[in-house]
Amino acid sequence: MSTPSRPPRTPRRPGATHRSARSERPTLLFRPTRPYRSALRLPAALLLLAAPLACSGGGGGAPQVAVPTPQGKAVDHCRALADRLPGTVDGQNRRETDPVSALTAGWGDPAVELRCGVPRPEVLTPGSEHYNPTADAVSVNGVDWLYEELDDGARFTTTQRRAFVEVTVPGAYAPEVNALTDLAEAVDKAVPGTL
Numbered sequence: 001m002s003t004p005s006r007p008p009r010t011p012r013r014p015g016a017t018h019r020s021a022r023s024e025r026p027t028l029l030f031r032p033t034r035p036y037r038s039a040l041r042l043p044a045a046l047l048l049l050a051a052p053l054a055c056s057g058g059g060g061g062a063p064q065v066a067v068p069t070p071q072g073k074a075v076d077h078c079r080a081l082a083d084r085l086p087g088t089v090d091g092q093n094r095r096e097t098d099p100v101s102a103l104t105a106g107w108g109d110p111a112v113e114l115r116c117g118v119p120r121p122e123v124l125t126p127g128s129e130h131y132n133p134t135a136d137a138v139s140v141n142g143v144d145w146l147y148e149e150l151d152d153g154a155r156f157t158t159t160q161r162r163a164f165v166e167v168t169v170p171g172a173y174a175p176e177v178n179a180l181t182d183l184a185e186a187v188d189k190a191v192p193g194t195l
Contacts, residue, residue, distance in 0.1 A: 065115060069117065078163055095108070145159065
């Protein structure tokens, strides 16, 4: 039995594009993971309308952040924290919150939100129906945080500090714990530990 002979192949040069005899378009040696051409099919008018929204960061105003009501020395610690907070968290720029308060801060859109002087979480309160001494926690750069998973993201609350600092991180910034690396130094210096 003999196999049909094939025409001899011409050697390829490095970087050369292989062209099929049936088409003048190059044959892709890989399949793109995203349909890049679909954006080119949108009408120009739609792209012009979308451009201002993209530049404005989504069009939302200042994030609505409930202002906590700390008591005693916690107020002083929270004001000291407000002076030490970074201009960026997880690559997101700081922005005002509504209402404006030294006890709250926000970064990005959707906003990473910080509230200082929140009440002790129920999961950390002995005698509470939700008390859990083995609740999930993380330690970031010397600051311990209670971890609570939310529908869209996570909430972290400091533990073993003289004021409770709560940070809510949207799922858009997953892994959400990354935001804490930018906040830990300020929290550690402004809010003393209890031990």
